[in-house]
Amino acid sequence: MNRYHRAIFSGAGAFIAISMLCFASDLQSQWLFIMAPFGASAVLVFGVPASPLAQPRNVIFGHLLTAFIGLLFVQFIGVSPMSLGCATALAVSGMLVTETTHPPAGANPLLIMMTGQTWSFLFTPVLVGAISIVVIGKVMQQINARIERKPLS
Template identity: 35%
Template structure:
């Protein structure tokens, strides 16, 4: 049973209000993207108004806007790179299966180099290869319409909605709502954080600055609890 439980992720510490906020944002983001894309296309049925990976992008941009994978450059750069790599693979590799695998792998490699990793971009690369005759016939125009248009509109919607609902986007590290600064100072350098993350051996979806802020907040809470326990009867 313990082995089976390891398949379940930890419960995200968030409120029902935050979940509702994110859901409304995803609804508005996809709706606005679809409406503006439709206006751009002029109701042409030959091209998709929305590509499916935008749904996954909306979950990241509105559900976890602090994620490194959800930042504006991540979606814009990631989707643009993935579309370019996917179209190239579809044109140059004869086997659809080999082209699909090469598109996803190539897109991830370039995104890593350009610091714009965005998981839904893998689906963009795959769509460029396996999206159907209307996608393959579009060639490199698929990169602009609908990929770049969809991505840009969704980012603008996320910028507006997240900031209107008091969520930092693009994300910037900030103090908690009820901060507990450490009572005694403890110097933690960026090199300490970098070394610890390197030793950890796995990629974590959190910035160094956020880790630094959270560490000092946890240290402050622990120090205050320790002092309170000293004076307990």
């Protein structure tokens, strides 16, 4: 697959994943399934799926860990310039120590703290959304592998 086909295919995967999460949010008004960092996750998962930063463990646990840190700060420490910086620093260090580095997840503490999210945010959109992106990414990789194996007639 040449770079143009790969770019279109990657864009199609991102379109499917993000649109599905947005559509699910619209259908179920009590739950949110989308957040801005997922746009950056889509770049990695669909654009460079072989990257260590795009692996399922990194996507899911990177988002979970950093969201958890942001929620801890919202609930127990509060939001200030210093706490925003501290939470982000802990998120970066935490991902590196646990080997779950996923750069888009670095935005989670900021997003969560600046919008005052509650613990339910950890489940949806964070967990449900990250798993959805990973699953769609794996499906797209399988489709891509089949396309590349078939000779063009």
